[in-house]
Amino acid sequence: MTEETPGFDEKPDVPSGATPEDAEPKAAPSEGAAPAGDAAAAAQTAAQTAGLTAQLDQVRTALGERTADLQRLQAEYQNYRRRVERDRIAVKEIAIANLLTELLPTLDDIGRAREHGELVGGFKSVAESLETVAAKMGLQQFGKEGEPFDPMIHEALMHSYAPDVTETTCVAILQPGYRIGERTIRPARVAVAEPQPGAQTVKADEAEAADDKESGGPEEG
DSSP: OOOOOTTOOOOOOOOTTOOHHHHSOOOOOOTTOOOHHHHHHHHHHHHHHHHHHHHHHHHHHHHHHHHHHHHHHHHHHHHHHHHHHHHHHHHHHHHHHHHHHHHHHHHHHHHHHHHTTOOOHHHHHHHHHHHHHHHHTTEEEEOOTTSBOOTTTEEEEEEEEETTOSSOEEEEEEEOEEEETTEEEEOEEEEEEEEOTTHHHHHHHHHHHHHHHHTTSSOOO
């Protein structure tokens, strides 16, 4: 019968050349616990993503500001072009109006010569050429006998009463008026006639009498 030596536990056999630690059993890593290196890498990636997002927001903000500046500059340029074009047209119209205004006395002389039958020969050809050029530059003559008097385009130099008019009327054109487009450069100088005082009352009485006659006369009581 074999006797056991008290105080000594049996140990697993250790290969020769191995250390005692090799004989001790190692604990298995717990499942589900992430390595410390992976957590650090995830945190670093999140920080980089946040930084890139912030930079992207800054770029978008700067882009929006530059776009607004460009749109404002473009609008100012368009307004400037419109002002320049409007001023150019206005200056041209003023220059043409000034030139034609200086020619109005000559055109008046041509008109008087035509009325008296003196517009003949070479003078007639020159006068008609001048009138054609003035018309091409936009000059328009206005003012006719019999049209209602308009203080915006007529200048009354003579005044009279007439029984055959129902409103203030131009009965004679002393000097024609001229305009360029909608701009009057000289009003027509005219003689006007107003209805004869009391003529309206007489006409009203005549109209009433005519109505009574057509209806068979006034009703007898």
